[in-house]
Amino acid sequence: MKFKNLRHRKLSLQTAVFFFIIGIAFWGVFNTGMEATNTLEFCISCHEMESTVYQEYQESVHFRNPTGVQAVCADCHVPKEWTRKLVRKIKASKEVFYWITGSIDTPEKFEAKRLELAGHVWQSMQDSDSRECRNCHSYEAMAVEWQGHFAAKYHTEALGESGTCIDCHKGIAHHLPKGYGETSDIAAGLSRQDLEYGEEINETCAGCHGAYGQGSLDGEYPRLAGLDPDYLALQIEHFKSRERLNIPMFPFATERELPGDDTRIVSAYLASIELPTVLPPIDEANFNAYERLKSSESVLNIARYPGNIAGGERLYRRECANCHGDDGYGDRARAAPQLAGQHSVYLKRQVERFRKGERIHFHQRDAEIFKAFADEEIDDILAFLSVVDD
Numbered sequence: 001m002k003f004k005n006l007r008h009r010k011l012s013l014q015t016a017v018f019f020f021i022i023g024i025a026f027w028g029v030f031n032t033g034m035e036a037t038n039t040l041e042f043c044i045s046c047h048e049m050e051s052t053v054y055q056e057y058q059e060s061v062h063f064r065n066p067t068g069v070q071a072v073c074a075d076c077h078v079p080k081e082w083t084r085k086l087v088r089k090i091k092a093s094k095e096v097f098y099w100i101t102g103s104i105d106t107p108e109k110f111e112a113k114r115l116e117l118a119g120h121v122w123q124s125m126q127d128s129d130s131r132e133c134r135n136c137h138s139y140e141a142m143a144v145e146w147q148g149h150f151a152a153k154y155h156t157e158a159l160g161e162s163g164t165c166i167d168c169h170k171g172i173a174h175h176l177p178k179g180y181g182e183t184s185d186i187a188a189g190l191s192r193q194d195l196e197y198g199e200e201i202n203e204t205c206a207g208c209h210g211a212y213g214q215g216s217l218d219g220e221y222p223r224l225a226g227l228d229p230d231y232l233a234l235q236i237e238h239f240k241s242r243e244r245l246n247i248p249m250f251p252f253a254t255e256r257e258l259p260g261d262d263t264r265i266v267s268a269y270l271a272s273i274e275l276p277t278v279l280p281p282i283d284e285a286n287f288n289a290y291e292r293l294k295s296s297e298s299v300l301n302i303a304r305y306p307g308n309i310a311g312g313e314r315l316y317r318r319e320c321a322n323c324h325g326d327d328g329y330g331d332r333a334r335a336a337p338q339l340a341g342q343h344s345v346y347l348k349r350q351v352e353r354f355r356k357g358e359r360i361h362f363h364q365r366d367a368e369i370f371k372a373f374a375d376e377e378i379d380d381i382l383a384f385l386s387v388v389d390d
Helices: 002-036 053-057 073-077 082-100 107-127 149-160 192-209 229-241 260-272 289-296 309-319 344-356 366-372 375-386
Strands: none
Touching: 002 082, 149 309, 149 366, 192 260, 229 260, 309 375, 344 366, 344 375
16 A cells, blocks of 8 residues: 555656656747747848838937947837736737738838837837836936936936836837828828919018028028928918017918918928029030029028037937938928028027027927037037038
8 A cells, every 4th residue: 555655656746747847848948939039030030020110220229329239129019027028929919910911011001000000009118108118228327417408308307207218209210100290291182283373472482582492691591492391381370370480471471461271382382392402514505694593593502601510410410310310301200390401590590599488499498408508519510410411
């Protein structure tokens, strides 16, 4: 009897050890497989990701930066804690289904659903208080005194207001989806006749801004040609409401002189103008001095602004590029206007108005941020912007 019991206990122990080893093996295989799906190589193994968001990611600071610390897809999109990670992987099965059914198997299909997909990701980050961002970034370790003027001010305020990273940092690793932040496309549906009418309306504007919307060489009047039409229309509405004060605009920026449809049409017309930066070569056989002179009026010629260009580029990338773009050509989704190709003296005057609170930059509180810049720093940024197109 004792022998039987001993044999039974030995068998039970062997069975337990066997299942323990099987459990460890299963755990190892399962966990290894799950971790394999977190690699950058796995994430871009399908052409839908490799040909779209991966290309954008390579242009971001998360891919390449001065410190050489790289954040891959899983660092931003997959929780570190095991249980939450498992839940995220289960949810990802829906993404596999969409991949199998070809829901986003072309760039066109992907772009069509991109705003919706991005909205789900942003909401998830909002709900988790940007948990994955905080794996690398934390307020406690953040030395705001080492940051740029805008970043330091916004981060300090976000800490006091319980803000979270995704409130401001949408589109930091990928382009913002088309349609984000846009209420409408005012140029949509306009005919050739509409633009011809816009050219007629612009004859009133041309007295100050030039026949081609090129602005004045002395920077008294800004360049309008080629700017985002929604931004142009918004500024006209601000002039109408007197939210933005400008005495020369008073007689023209009224609902009677420039009603809503006319605002839309002239903004679209001005946005459609492409200004050359150099005159075409002279055709000696067919040279016409008058036509040459007339053509020269449409050439955009931004004089080099005095300042340290290299230092200005560093300042621009730290302070301005997040909204106005690395190339200074603005960001429609953020309603951030083009700065490159704008007259430097005009830009300098707007900075002074921001400082005095005479014009609102993004928030009223931004006036204090602009006051924190030394005049030399502003000049250096303008020097860089003045040679962007060179």
